[in-house]
Amino acid sequence: MKITRMGIDLAKNVFQVHGVDEHGKAVLRKQVKRKDMASFFANLPPCLIGMEACGSAHHWARKLSEYGHTVKLMAPQFVKPYRKTNKHDVADAEAICEAVGRPNMRFVPVKAPDQQAILSVHRARQAFVKARTAQGNQIRGLLSEFGIVMPKGIKAIAARVPEILEDAENGLPGAMRELVQRLEENLNKMDEQVKALEKQILAWHKENAGSRKIADVPGIGPLTASAFVATVGDPHEFRNGRQCAAWIGAVPKQHSTGGKQVLQGISKRGDVYLRTLFIHGARACVRFAEKDTAPDCWLKKRVGRRNKNVAAVALANKNIRIAWALLANDRDYEPGFVSTRPAAAQPGQAG
Numbered sequence: 476m477k478i479t480r481m482g483i484d485l486a487k488n489v490f491q492v493h494g495v496d497e498h499g500k501a502v503l504r505k506q507v508k509r510k511d512m513a514s515f516f517a518n519l520p521p522c523l524i525g526m527e528a529c530g531s532a533h534h535w536a537r538k539l540s541e542y543g544h545t546v547k548l549m550a551p552q553f554v555k556p557y558r559k560t561n562k563h564d565v566a567d568a569e570a571i572c573e574a575v576g577r578p579n580m581r582f583v584p585v586k587a588p589d590q591q592a593i594l595s596v597h598r599a600r601q602a603f604v605k606a607r608t609a610q611g612n613q614i615r616g617l618l619s620e621f622g623i624v625m626p627k628g629i630k631a632i633a634a635r636v637p638e639i640l641e642d643a644e645n646g647l648p649g650a651m652r653e654l655v656q657r658l659e660e661n662l663n664k665m666d667e668q669v670k671a672l673e674k675q676i677l678a679w680h681k682e683n684a685g686s687r688k689i690a691d692v693p694g695i696g697p698l699t700a701s702a703f704v705a706t707v708g709d710p711h712e713f714r715n716g717r718q719c720a721a722w723i724g725a726v727p728k729q730h731s732t733g734g735k736q737v738l739q740g741i742s743k744r745g746d747v748y749l750r751t752l753f754i755h756g757a758r759a760c761v762r763f764a765e766k767d768t769a770p771d772c773w774l775k776k777r778v779g780r781r782n783k784n785v786a787a788v789a790l791a792n793k794n795i796r797i798a799w800a801l802l803a804n805d806r807d808y809e810p811g812f813v814s815t816r817p818a819a820a821q822p823g824q825a826g
Contacts, residue, residue, distance in 0.1 A: 478503060480523045482572025484564050485531060493568035494522075499576075504565065517542045525575025527551045527567075528583040536585040547575050548583040584712045590705040593679050597702050600672040601748060607665040614658050621647055632662065676701050689798045691808040694756040694790060702749050703798055710803040716796030723750050725792040741788055750791070757790035758783075 478494040481503070490512060494503030507515050512535070516524075521543035526532050528548040536546040549571070558570035574580055586594075611632045615625050623645060625635050636659045639645060640652055647655075680686045680697040689700040713719040720726050724744035730737045743750070761783050764774040777786040801808060 478519065478522050480525070480572055480576050482525045482568045482570070482575060483535070484568040484571060485526055485529055485535065486564070489564075491564035491568040493565070493572045495572055501569070504568075506564075513538065516544065519544075521545070523547065523575060525549060525571045527554055527571060533586045533591060537588070540585070546585065547580075548585060549574055549580060550583060553581060582712075584708040586705070586708055590708060593676065593701060593705045596672055596675055596679075597698075597705075597748065600669055600676070603665050603669045603672065607662060607669060610658060610662045610665065614655060614662065617651075617658075618655065621645075621651065623647070629666075632659075633666075673698070685802050688801045688807055692794055692797050692801075694760040694794050695753070695798065696756060699749075699752040699756055700798075702752055703795075704802070706746055706749050707799070707802070710799055713799060713803075716799040719799040720792050720795040723753070723795055725750055725753065725788065725795055741792075753791040753794055754787055757787040757794065760790055761787050 477496055479497045481492060481494040484491040484493075488509050490507045490509070492503060492505045492507055492515075493501065496502050516539050519542075522545070524539055524544050524546045526535065526546065526548055528550055532548050536548055539546050554567075554570050554574045557573040558566050560566050607629065611629045614632055614636065618625065618639065623639060625631050636655060639647065640656055640659075677697050680690065680701045683701065683704060686697070686700040686704045689695055689703060690697055695703075707713075707719065710719070713722065717726065721742070722745050724742045724746075726742060727738040728740060728742040730739055760774060761778060764772060764778055764786075774786060774790055777789055781789075797808070800806070
C-alpha cells in the first residue's frame with residue numbers, strides 16, 4: 476500500500492483521513508484521534524497532504540512537515556465543489572484529497588509561529604477596540620435617557636463623563652451615577668489594553684525589516700505593515716502585485732461573458748481586517764491630497780474625478796501592490812519610482 480496523496484478533515488479530537496495511491500484509488504479511510512496524530516504520520520512514508528485552511532491547520536501543517544510530508548492548505552470554498560455527496564467527515568476528507576491533487580488549485584501559505592503570534596495580538600486588539608466602542612455607545616445611550624447628550628467619538632466620553640458625575644444639578648440619580656462610574660472604569664481598562672497591545676505590535680514592527688520597509692509608504696503605518704507582513708508571509712507565493720491585491724479583495728469583481736468586460740465593485744474577498752487597515756490608511760491620505768497644490772498628484776486627480784471612497788479604495792489597491800513589490804524585490808520605498816521592466820504581453824499580442 477503506497478499512499479501518494481492524502482486528505483485530512485481537521486476537527487477538535489477526531490480527524491478523518493483519506494489516502495489514495497498513485498492511480499487515485501482509495502487505499503486508506505481512517506479516523507485518527509488527536510493523541511495518535513503524531514505517531515500515525517511519523518510512521519507513514521512522505522506524501523502530499525491536503526487540509527482546509529481552518530482552525531489549527533497551520534499548526535498541523537508545520538507539525539506534519541517535520542516528518543517529511545508536503546503539506547498544502549486550501550480555502551474551504553475551493554474544496555467544496557469536489558464533495559460528491561452529503562456533508563460528513565468521510566466525504567470532506569475525500570474531497571480534500573481530490574482537491575489537493577488538482578494542478579490549478581490555489582494554496583494558502585503556511586504561517587510561521589511568530590507570524591501567527593503577532594496576528595493573534597492584532598485580533599485581540601481588534602476585539603478590545605470593538606468592545607470599547609460598544610461600551611462607549613452604551614454609556615452614551617444610557618445617559619441620553621436622562622437628557623444628557625454627548626458628542627460622537629470615544630474621546631468625548633472620556634472627557635465628559637467625569638464632568639457629568641461631578642455635576643450635582645443634572646438630575647442624575649445616585650444609582651445611575653454609580654453605574655456610569657463603573658462603566659467608565661471598565662472603558663478605561665479596555666483602553667489601557669488597546670494601548671498595551673499597540674505597544675507590543677510596534678515593538679514587533681521595529682524588529683522586522685520587511686515591516687519597516689512597508690511603513691515608509693504613505694497611507695501605511697506600523698499596524699498595517701505588521702499585519703501585512705504576518706498575513707502574506709512569503710511574497711513569492713504571488714506572481715505579481717495584482718494577484719496579492721486580488722487575494723486581499725481590493726480589486727474589482729468581474730461578471731464578464733462573450734468577450735465583454737464587466738467590472739463591478741471590489742470583490743471583498745480575503746482578509747477583511749487587512750483590507751480595512753489599507754482602506755482606512757488610504758482615507759487619511761485622501762484628506763491630505765485635497766490640500767496638495769502639486770498639479771501632478773496622482774491621488775488628487777482621482778479625488779477630482781471620482782467619489783472619495785472610490786479614490787481611497789484605488790489608493791489602497793495601489794499600496795497593496797507597492798507593499799508586495801517592496802517585499803518581493805527586497806527594495807526600499809522610493810517616491811516617484813517608475814519601473815523599467817517591460818510590460819507583460821497581453822493575450823493576442825506578441826511576447
